[in-house]
Amino acid sequence: MSDDTAQLIETDQNPIPGNHVVGWFDGCGGKRLRYAIFKSDIPVARGTVVLLQGRNECIEKYYETIRHFTARGLWVATFDWRGQGLSDRLLKNPRRGHLRRFADLERDLAIFLETIVLPETRLPFCMVAHSMGALVALAAAPLLANRIERMVLLGPFVELSNQPLSKWTIRLLTRLTRLMGLGWVGTGRDRFPSPFEGNAVTSDPTRYNRNIDLYLAHPELRLGPPSARWVNEMLVAMNRVTRFEHLDQIKVPTLLIGGGNDRIVAPQAIENLGNRFRAGRAIIIDGARHELMQEADRYRMSALAAIDAFIPPDQDAETSGNAETAAVSLTG
DSSP: HHHHOOOOOOOOOOOOSSSEEEEEOOGGGGOOEEEEOOOOOOSSSSSSEEOOOOOOOOOOGGGHHHHHHHTEEEEEEEOOOTTTSSSSSSSTTSBBBBSHHHHHHHHHHHIIIIIIIIHHHHEEEEEEETHHHHHHHHHHHOOOOTEEEEEEEOOOOOOOSSSOOOOOHHHHHHHHHHHOOOSSSSSSOOOOSOOSSSSSHHHOHHHHHHHHHHHOGGGGGOOOSBBBBHHHHHHHHHHHHHHHHHHHTSSSEEEEEEETTTTSSSHHHHHHTTTTSSEEEEEEETOOOGGGSSOOHHHHHHHHHHHHHSSSSSHHHHHHHHHHHHHHHHHH
C-alpha cells in the first residue's frame, strides 16, 4: 500500500523520525488518506502503537511522541483523518474543518486496522488516542476487543466544556443549521496564528511555537474553525458513547488521562467517564492543559510514565498496574 508520492514534512525544529514507511489508503467512500508506519531500530519489536490524532492535527505534530515509542521498541502506525493533514479535504474551502458523518471516522479507522496495521505491523496492538481521536476510539471500542490489547485516551473529547451556551443549545442550533442545508457554515473566525499567551492547549511555549511554525511553513496541513455539521456530529457521538449501554460493551482495558487545567474537556468529565465503565479508569494530571503530548515536560513526562506503565500488555501484572502510581510520582 505504500506510495512514493506520499510524503512526510519536516522543519528544522521538527525532523522526521527515521525508519518509516509512508503511503495512502482508501478510506470510507474512497477518500484518500495518508498514513505512516514508524519502525523501531530495536530488532525485536515489542508491539505496535496505533496513534490517533485530534482535530486540526497531522502526523507531523507527533514526531516527538513517535520517537518516544520507537525508542521503547514499539512501532507506531498513524494516519491523517479525512478532512485534515494531507488526507483528502471535504469542502471547497480546505481550511474548513468538516465532517458528513461521525461514522465515516469509525469506518476509516476500521479500514486502517484491517488494511495497514494488521498486515504491515507487529503484534500486540495498543491504541493511544488524543481528543477527537479518543472519541473515535471510544466509539469503536466495543468492536476492538479481538484486535487492540489496551487503549489510552488522552483528553478524550467527551464534553464540550466552558462554552457560553449549553451543549443542548449548541446541539439544537447546529442541527437546525444542518436541516437548512447550511451544515458547511463555519462556527467562528480563523484567528491563526494565535499568540501563546492565553492558549488553552499547552503551557510549553517551545512546543507551541514549534507547531505554529510547522503550520506557517506548510499551511496545507492546517485547519481553521469547524463547520456546524462537524460540531453537531461530535455532540451526537459524545452523547452516544458515554451511555452505560455503550460503555458496558467495552472489554479493552482503557486508561483515560486528563489535564487538571484542561479548558476544552473539563477534567471532571473525564473522571466521570472513567467511573462509568468497568474496563476504564482515569488519571488527572494536575496543572496540565488539553494537549498532553505537547505539554511542558513536568506534565508530559507524567502522562508518558502512565502510558509506559500501561502498555504494551506483555509486562507483568505488577508493572502494568502501576500507571496511576507512575503519574502521581512524577506530578508530585
